[in-house]
Amino acid sequence: MVCMGNICRSPTAQGVLQAMVQGAGLQGRITVDSAGTHGYHVGLPPDARAQRHAARRGYDLSRLRARQLTARDFERFDLVLVMDQANESAALALCPPAQRGRVLRLTDFCLRYQASAVPDPYYGAAQGFEEVLDLVEDACAGLLAALPAASPEPPKQHA
Template sequence: MINVLFVCLGNICRSPMAEAIFQDKVKKSGLDAYLSVDSAGTGNWHIGKRPHEGTVDILEKYQVSHEALLARQVEKKDLKAFDYIIAMDASNLGNLHKLKGQSESGELFRLLDFVPELKTKDVPDPYFTGNFVEVYAMVEKGCANLLTYIKEKESI
């Protein structure tokens, strides 16, 4: 099983959106038996909460399942358990690098590393900007390209 973890700040906007979109793509590709998907936040403010209503609304608009999503905080053990750890922005990535030690095996990326045509490499936080439509488009494209990358790299 290949384990993928999406990480943002509070785990109520960007990373649960990415988890839901990526899981939807995995399922539609028939790869559920090969890929496991989760999300977490670097902060602890929203542990146990459902995604932000803006995230829920945009996922429902595109008919992407979100029922099982609950916020949690990333832990050091996640950095060993997950093969691909995908941060939403440079700050999240920096926090993950601080948490990661020499022995953890997960590869760290930013989601928009997989969308080279975009000028920005950080997914803006719609909790602060309110721009869930723009964020959804960025996350959807990043997830599509990430899935292609993993399929090629892992030969699945």
């Protein structure tokens, strides 16, 4: 999950998807992380407002710390999900050519909402953080449904 500073949208998306992965019993098969395209907040926890709104919906973001996206992330992760066009451009500028297909917008997976971006709530009011959670929950549910790792494992053959 990638946004600009890794203190609002991407840690929210990380927390939501981690909770969904755990709820589905897939924590051993799916790894979730987040990063920012800029290093403004490296080492800091998510924005207090993002944490508060997420906690009201049962997501704990308190242990997360901001980090900056690196070229190695495109090799480590099958998908690099960005929040908006600016994040997409910055990620693609850093991405090795062979991994460009791994960069997608999180909103590409929305099931109920029609959105091309998860808007940045940083300079807005509380409603912006709620909107982020609505979009992220919807997109993460769609993402989890689309992932091959989320498919039931085939029955094991016995000798």
